[in-house]
Amino acid sequence: MSEPVVVVGGWASPFVTRVCIALRLKGVEYEFLQEAVGRKSELLLRSNPVYKKMPVLLHGGRPVCESLVILQYVDEAFSAAGKPILPADPYRRAVHRFWAEYADAKLHSPLRTLRGMVGGDKADAAEQVSAALRQLEEAFVECSGGKPYFGGDDVGFLDIVVGSYIGWFGAAERIAGLPVLDEARTPRLAAWAVRFCAHEAVGDLVPDAARLVEFGEVLRAALAANASSRP
Amino acid sequence: MSEPVVVVGGWASPFVTRVCIALRLKGVEYEFLQEAVGRKSELLLRSNPVYKKMPVLLHGGRPVCESLVILQYVDEAFSAAGKPILPADPYRRAVHRFWAEYADAKLHSPLRTLRGMVGGDKADAAEQVSAALRQLEEAFVECSGGKPYFGGDDVGFLDIVVGSYIGWFGAAERIAGLPVLDEARTPRLAAWAVRFCAHEAVGDLVPDAARLVEFGEVLRAALAANASSRP
Numbered sequence: 024m025s026e027p028v029v030v031v032g033g034w035a036s037p038f039v040t041r042v043c044i045a046l047r048l049k050g051v052e053y054e055f056l057q058e059a060v061g062r063k064s065e066l067l068l069r070s071n072p073v074y075k076k077m078p079v080l081l082h083g084g085r086p087v088c089e090s091l092v093i094l095q096y097v098d099e100a101f102s103a104a105g106k107p108i109l110p111a112d113p114y115r116r117a118v119h120r121f122w123a124e125y126a127d128a129k130l131h132s133p134l135r136t137l138r139g140m141v142g143g144d145k146a147d148a149a150e151q152v153s154a155a156l157r158q159l160e161e162a163f164v165e166c167s168g169g170k171p172y173f174g175g176d177d178v179g180f181l182d183i184v185v186g187s188y189i190g191w192f193g194a195a196e197r198i199a200g201l202p203v204l205d206e207a208r209t210p211r212l213a214a215w216a217v218r219f220c221a222h223e224a225v226g227d228l229v230p231d232a233a234r235l236v237e238f239g240e241v242l243r244a245a246l247a248a249n250a251s252s253r254p
Numbered sequence: 255m256s257e258p259v260v261v262v263g264g265w266a267s268p269f270v271t272r273v274c275i276a277l278r279l280k281g282v283e284y285e286f287l288q289e290a291v292g293r294k295s296e297l298l299l300r301s302n303p304v305y306k307k308m309p310v311l312l313h314g315g316r317p318v319c320e321s322l323v324i325l326q327y328v329d330e331a332f333s334a335a336g337k338p339i340l341p342a343d344p345y346r347r348a349v350h351r352f353w354a355e356y357a358d359a360k361l362h363s364p365l366r367t368l369r370g371m372v373g374g375d376k377a378d379a380a381e382q383v384s385a386a387l388r389q390l391e392e393a394f395v396e397c398s399g400g401k402p403y404f405g406g407d408d409v410g411f412l413d414i415v416v417g418s419y420i421g422w423f424g425a426a427e428r429i430a431g432l433p434v435l436d437e438a439r440t441p442r443l444a445a446w447a448v449r450f451c452a453h454e455a456v457g458d459l460v461p462d463a464a465r466l467v468e469f470g471e472v473l474r475a476a477l478a479a480n481a482s483s484r485p
Contacts, residue, residue, distance in 0.1 A: 073356065073389065085345060092351045099344035113330035114316060120323045125304065158304065 026083030028053040031067050033060075035238045037131075037187035038090040039078040040228055044183050045097045048224040049105035061245035091123055094180060106224075109180045115166070119173070122162045123184040129155035130188055137195035137203070138239050149201040152192075153208060159185060160209040171218055178222055186219045186229065193232025194239065257314030259284040262298050264291075266469045268362075268418035269321035270309040271459055275414050276328045279455040280336035292476035322354055325411060337455075340411045346397070350404070353393045354415040360386035361419055368426035368434070369470050380432040383423075384439060390416060391440040402449055409453055416443075417450040417460065424463025425470065 028046065030053055032039030046053050058064055058077055070079040070086035080087045080096065087096045098108035109116050133148035133155075135141045166173040166181060173181035192204040206213040220229050230238075259277065261284050263270030277284050289295055289308055301310040301317035311318040311327065318327045329339035340347050364379035364386075366372045397404040397412060404412035423435040437444040451460050461469075 082345075087345070087348045087352075089352055089355060092348050092355070095351065096344055096348040099347060102344075113327055113333075114313075114318070116330060117318045117323050117327040120326065121318075121320055124320060124323070 027081075029056060029081040030054070031056045031058065031064070031070060031079040031081065032077035033058045035190075035230055035235055035242075036077055037191055038076075040190070040230065041090055041183045041187035042078045042080060042093050042097070043228050044178075044187065044225055045094050045108055047228065048108060048178065048183070049097055049101045051097070051101050051104060060242055061249055091120075091127070091184070094183060098180075106177055107179070108183065110174065118162075118166060119180045122159065122166070122173075122181050125162075126155070126159060126181075126185050126188070129158075134188065134191050134195050134203075137199040137201065138191070138235075139198055139243065140239065145199045145201060149195075149199060149203065152195070152203055153205065156204060156209045156212055160212045163211050163215060172215070178219065178224065182215075182219060186216070186225065189216050189220060190230040190232055190235050192216075194235035197232060197236050198239065258312075260287060260312040261285070262287045262289065262295065262301060262310040262312065263308035264289045266421075266461055266466055266473075267308055268422055269307075271421070271461065272321055272414045272418035273309045273311060273324050273328070274459050275409075275418065275456055276325050276339055278459065279339065279409065279414070280328055280332045282328070282332050282335060291473055292480055322351075322358070322415070325414060329411075337408055338410070339414065341405065349393075349397060350411045353390065353397070353404075353412050356393075357386070357390060357412075357416050357419070360389075361416075365419065365422050365426050365434075368430040368432065369422070369466075370429055370474065371470065376430045376432060380426075380430060380434065383426070383434055384436065387435060387440045387443055391443045394442050394446060403446070409450065409455065413446075413450060417447070417456065420447050420451060421461040421463055421466050423447075425466035428463060428467050429470065 028051055030039065030042055030046070032042070034057065043055070056066065058067060063075060067077060067079060068075055070081065071088045074088065078090055078093065080093045082100060087093050094108060109119060130152060133151040136143035136148035137145055137152070163173055167175060170176050172178050173185070178186070189204070196203045204213055204216060219225055259282055261270065261273055261277070263273070265288065274286070287297065289298060294306060298308060298310060299306055301312065302319040305319065309321055309324065311324045313331060318324050325339060340350060361383060364382040367374035367379035368376055368383070394404055398406060401407050403409050404416070409417070420435070427434045435444055435447060450456055
């Protein structure tokens with residue numbers, strides 16, 4: 024019998040979303056343990072004592088932390104199952120890893136500003152996201168080689184990493200009232216995002232932008248309540 | 255004939271050091287192109303247009319950037335050569351990747367403060383490095399399983415990543431006059447560092463602390479001259 028696979032996280036986190044997409048791409052059944060808003064479970068704290076952050080993947084009870092590490096673990100631990108996540112060619116693997124780190128380094132923080140989760144100038148944050156997306160549009164041309172995905176004929180590592188932000192792009196646009204993933208500036212990425220969300224391994228795993236806007240309100244209220252209840 | 259391998263970088267950078275150690279571990283011959291202090295070469299700027307940072311590995315003219323990406327590329331592109339860098343087991347690979355990212359996230363910035371390359375409180379920076387090294391001492395116990403290296407019987411990914419800082423630990427101690435890699439607080443790591451530097455693949459690649467102290471003076475002078483020559 025195969026060892027149980029459990030994802031500890033929240034549906035709204037892009038870092039969690041990408042782990043679920045990878046598991047579905049591999050055809051691995053998993054249990055999803057939803058974390059409550061504003062309160063970390065004992066299981067999360069025990070499984071990721073260094074960062075105390077979601078997602079955690081538990082495989083046969085052993086924890087794997089940090090989403091990019093988890094994606095590679097899923098690819099390697101379930102190598103016989105489903106589709107490969109990273110390309111086979113060493114150079115293409117390096118290019119995917121480079122741009123995946125780039126996406127996380129450049130998108131996450133300004134998207135939080137645009138969504139009002141942290142302070143900062145929103146117009147400035149929108150320009151940072153747009154600049155990163157223009158770079159990623161160039162990366163898309165390089166990686167896809169005229170095919171539909173960063174991974175070529177099918178979604179791969181870099182599709183999953185950038186694709187996990189698509190719901191946040193839409194939520195940031197609505198909350199800040201500023202364009203984010205803009206067809207005029209990054210037409211190839213805009214078309215790719217539509218294709219990605221229609222992929223059978225993705226489906227409902229990329230959260231709906233409207234639902235993320237609502238969730239943001241709940242989260243900000245919880246954070247404010249936490250802050251005001253501190254002595 | 256095999257394609258030429260070139261490392262573009264500076265001998266004093268831990269990110270460059272680790273690439274050279276990985277290549278030597280694999281038995282791959284390479285040319286080292288030393289960057290001048292305070293001035294980036296055209297080759298570096300052209301090869302890493304996104305970050306404009308060393309190291310760059312050129313393999314058959316194709317650039318690979320970001321040191322952790324390069325280490326994995328070296329392991330995969332030269333898989334038939336020399337010793338493996340990452341462990342074979344997927345779970346151990348994930349654990350090595352997790353701690354490698356941790357080491358870079360926690361060590362680099364406070365070590366720069368201790369070496370006087372950037373501002374900040376030195377006692378505070380020394381405590382940050384010490385806290386990270388105590389975590390890495392626990393990781394060493396977990397990864398080594400009583401064997402000499404993080405990689406077990408031989409040096410591997412995590413040895414190379416943490417080991418590339420050893421010269422900086424010594425330089426930071428001398429410049430700041432504060433203990434960094436301390437036998438009393440992290441006895442296993444202190445003993446491991448001695449073993450690591452004596453390894454045949456490492457040898458003179460970890461820069462001598464005294465030479466790094468001198469280099470720091472040259473670098474600070476160049477940075478000050480650059481700053482004062484700006485209009």
